[in-house]
Amino acid sequence: MQFANGIDDTDFENLIAKSLQGKVCNRKGGQLATWSGAKTSTYVKHELLLRFLHRVSATCMALIRPHTEEPDDATVEHNAIRSQPSNPPLHEAGPWAKLCKSPKPEPVPCPERMLVCFTSRKCRSVTKLIFSRTHTSIFIALLQEPLRPNYFHPSKAAPLLDDKNSVQATIWDVRHPDTPVALLCEESVLTCACFAPSGTLCVVAGSATGLIILWDLSMVVTSRPDGHPEEPFMMGGVISNPQETVHKSTILELCPMLSSCTSPIHDKCLTFQLLSVDDCGLLAIWLVADSPLNIEGVVAHTIDTMNATAPGRDPRLICLRSLTVWSSVPTTLGGSFGQSPARERTESHLKISKDNEFGPLPPCISAFATLPGRSDEYLVSLSENSYCPPPPPYRTVV
Amino acid sequence: MTTEPRILFPSTTSMKKVAKAYQASPQSTLPDGFSGTRAVCLDFSPFFKELCVVGQLDGGCRVHHINLATPLITWPYYVFSRCTALNATCVVSDLKWSPNVPNIFFVLHANGDLHAFDLNRHDSAPVYSCALSAEVGFSESSPPLTKMAISRGLSNATELVLISSGETIFKRAMPTVNEFKERDLGEFLDRLITLAGSRSD
Numbered sequence: 001m002q003f004a005n006g007i008d009d010t011d012f013e014n015l016i017a018k019s020l021q022g023k024v025c026n027r028k029g030g031q032l033a034t035w036s037g038a039k040t041s042t043y044v045k046h047e048l049l050l051r052f053l054h055r056v057s058a059t060c061m062a063l064i065r066p067h068t069e070e071p072d073d074a075t076v077e078h079n080a081i082r083s084q085p086s087n088p089p090l091h092e093a094g095p096w097a098k099l100c101k102s103p104k105p106e107p108v109p110c111p112e113r114m115l116v117c118f119t120s121r122k123c124r125s126v127t128k129l130i131f132s133r134t135h136t137s138i139f140i141a142l143l144q145e146p147l148r149p150n151y152f153h154p155s156k157a158a159p160l161l162d163d164k165n166s167v168q169a170t171i172w173d174v175r176h177p178d179t180p181v182a183l184l185c186e187e188s189v190l191t192c193a194c195f196a197p198s199g200t201l202c203v204v205a206g207s208a209t210g211l212i213i214l215w216d217l218s219m220v221v222t223s224r225p226d227g228h229p230e231e232p233f234m235m236g237g238v239i240s241n242p243q244e245t246v247h248k249s250t251i252l253e254l255c256p257m258l259s260s261c262t263s264p265i266h267d268k269c270l271t272f273q274l275l276s277v278d279d280c281g282l283l284a285i286w287l288v289a290d291s292p293l294n295i296e297g298v299v300a301h302t303i304d305t306m307n308a309t310a311p312g313r314d315p316r317l318i319c320l321r322s323l324t325v326w327s328s329v330p331t332t333l334g335g336s337f338g339q340s341p342a343r344e345r346t347e348s349h350l351k352i353s354k355d356n357e358f359g360p361l362p363p364c365i366s367a368f369a370t371l372p373g374r375s376d377e378y379l380v381s382l383s384e385n386s387y388c389p390p391p392p393p394y395r396t397v398v
Numbered sequence: 399m400t401t402e403p404r405i406l407f408p409s410t411t412s413m414k415k416v417a418k419a420y421q422a423s424p425q426s427t428l429p430d431g432f433s434g435t436r437a438v439c440l441d442f443s444p445f446f447k448e449l450c451v452v453g454q455l456d457g458g459c460r461v462h463h464i465n466l467a468t469p470l471i472t473w474p475y476y477v478f479s480r481c482t483a484l485n486a487t488c489v490v491s492d493l494k495w496s497p498n499v500p501n502i503f504f505v506l507h508a509n510g511d512l513h514a515f516d517l518n519r520h521d522s523a524p525v526y527s528c529a530l531s532a533e534v535g536f537s538e539s540s541p542p543l544t545k546m547a548i549s550r551g552l553s554n555a556t557e558l559v560l561i562s563s564g565e566t567i568f569k570r571a572m573p574t575v576n577e578f579k580e581r582d583l584g585e586f587l588d589r590l591i592t593l594a595g596s597r598s599d
Contacts, residue, residue: 136549369441
């Protein structure tokens with residue numbers, strides 16, 4: 001065998017052959033390595049042996065490597081890529097930890113201690129996870145299905161819940177995973193949410209029935225300085241006037257308009273603007289205003305549970321204007337979108353869709369975001385339908 | 399109020415449609431190797447407000463500059479399949495930029511595979527990948543809904559990654575740079591300019 005540096009090493013060949021229960025011999029046409037099986041002898045050209053050694057080298061390295069690399073259930077290629085030391089900080093990340101504490105009391109024993117495990121029969125998946133930018137340990141988890149009052153029995157929170165007022169989202173502090181900080185109550189399923197861009201801890205969420213709901217959590221934080229309540233706050237929200245609902249279908253995304261809250265005076269107040277979009281393509285610009293503005297014509301409805309807002313605050317949601325995405329879609333790209341009438345999508349319709357009776361309705365918008373540099377512009381991606389190929393995400397100005 | 403879109407981020411199909419509408423050849427319009435598809439989620443960089451990363455229905459992702467019509471970088475789904483056992487139909491369920499480091503972003507697929515890209519080090523494949531299904535033990539045959547959130551963390555040296563898998567939420571502290579270096583930001587910006595220049599050529 002000749003190595004790349006030109007050195008012949010028959011001893012090495014014999015060592016390999018011996019390990020394979022064979023021997024090396026010379027024949028016409030080249031050097032061959034042989035080894036004996038149980039019944040027959042097999043000859044292998046040394047090129048093949050080299051190729052074999054090259055191929056198994058990664059495996060040998062994986063075997064030599066400490067067992068912490070889990071070589072048993074992963075492919076060699078997978079191991080090679082995962083072990084790339086190109087990003088040491090990420091590579092040194094610790095193991096995943098389960099934020100797994102259920103609210104107390106726990107009438108239905110959970111098979112595992114999970115973050116949101118109220119009954120073991122139905123899966124209540126988390127549909128959104130959003131961190132607060134200003135309070136970096138606080139996050140909200142939206143639930144796919146609401147929590148029912150029977151879970152909380154005999155908690156004092158149970159009487160506050162009924163069939164029309166269920167827990168749809170949970171607020172957590174990662175420093176204290178034993179109990180959620182607050183349980184957000186609403187009749188309809190929440191589909192999207194965002195934190196206020198200002199320094200106040202305020203959550204705005206959109207529902208499957210087109211409502212925009214606001215929760216002021218600043219009181220929760222200030223009243224629990226240790227951040228470790230025995231029982232979570234159960235909070236109803238401030239709802240935009242249900243009689244004048246702008247959106248009539250599922251709200252897909254809520255984006256705070258950052259440029260509306262750039263002055264220092266806004267850091268401590270609740271006033272900011274946000275943009276909502278539903279799956280029929282209707283956009284609405286909302287003003288979340290503190291009570292001092294006292295804009296006439298605003299009607300707010302507060303669910304009668306525990307404190308919904310901080311003392312001295314009376315936030316209102318005011319729709320400033322609305323428009324449709326289709327009005328700005330170029331005709332060359334819009335296809336049948338521009339002619340599509342708005343489809344009303346109620347919660348009951350969503351439940352029917354889940355049961356596959358009529359099949360789920362595909363949303364018309366697959367992704368949406370306002371531009372952080374210019375929050376009066378947005379980026380939207382339109383979904384495909386049976387008549388039109390998928391149009392592109394595009395950027396426009398509201 | 400301006401209602402006309404200012405710029406397009408086309409997919410392959412729509413570019414063909416635009417080209418047809420303007421009686422141009424689709425082949426001459428489409429850049430080589432461009433494999434865009436429908437966007438299902440997007441996230442803007444907290445450091446560069448013109449930069450966003452877009453997750454695709456087919457499992458691939460791409461980075462856009464909002465003033466450019468085509469993506470800066472595109473990663474088809476098979477880039478991820480080299481790192482984990484991702485199949486072709488696994489949608490990108492969430493993606494987020496790192497709040498602490500400008501050149502790092504995370505991509506989460508619906509099957510629980512998490513990938514981290516460091517555009518300063520390696521822009522052709524993730525620099526770090528892990529399969530949540532293997533690490534926390536849920537069935538890959540029926541993966542639950544997965545979502546992701548990232549916080550700056552409780553100290554400047556770490557950022558906190560949350561991943562929900564069905565009804566369970568997992569957290570992981572990711573060590574990041576101890577102090578932010580202006581040099582890193584400059585390198586990343588230079589690299590973006592180079593990429594944008596190569597695209598415009």
